[in-house]
Amino acid sequence: MPELPEVETIRRTLKKHICGLTIEQICIFWMNAVCGWQEINFVDAVNGRRIESLERRGKYLLITLDENWSLIAHMRMTGKLIYYPENQEPTKHTHVVFKLSKGELHFVDTRKFGRIQAVPTKERLNIRSLACLGPEPIEEDFTPEILGERLKKKKINLKAVLLDQSVLAGLGNIYADESLFLAHLNPNRLANTLSHEEIERLHRAIQSVLKAGIAAQGTSFRDYRDANGEKGSFQESLHVYGRAFEPCSQCGQPLKKIRLAGRTTVYCEYCQH
């Protein structure tokens, strides 16, 4: 599920409910969903902590607690963090329930790929998956020059490069395909062959697609929901993702479906070069 716009939407919707609350009890229904820190188990690290702030890095949600503890959550494909103001019965796919000083936070994940990790706050940017992340694509300081620097080192196709979190943090299959369509770039193109003008086009496309995704509160193609359990609406604005063989919104020719970097890739072979 969540790529950058979805995680950002979860952050924004969850923040309103849980900032300032205290974690009073933790019920774990599937142990693999959580991970402690060294010899300290998850519950000992986190129980009784006050929730101070919520940040995002790429597709990771960072929840800062007091006493130098943080939670790092990754939803992978189907993970959801849902806030309930009243007691709520866990479902078949509820793996963790945090009982808070007001209401409950449920971690629900059908495919069981998502994880929540307890980490000392000052260590959190050193954990391997976070330390290796590339720049935040919607920050002010992400410029076409920075994108160009990173692309020119890569002799592989553009689709694989956009999915590589060490190049850029936060793009997944949906927003990578949509960015390439908007930039009129063929996903098969080798990243180190882009002209200056093409790099600028890609930079503009990535920023505009991600910002539009956030404005639409994410893409609920299947499972994705925000912290209130609400769907996003960006699925209504997709040009290529999930539209294989449908007519291209620009030229009317059928969209092509291929496999790149192990992922289904949809693009228009007439509009994207």
Add this chain to the structure above:
DNA sequence: ACTAACCTGTAA
């Protein structure tokens, strides 16, 4: 640079 693995559900 691929593929399998981690999982379950849904649709073809």
Add this chain to the structure above:
DNA sequence: TTACAGGTTAGT
């Protein structure tokens, strides 16, 4: 029954 799904990682 088989293929495939918003992701990442470990192993060829």
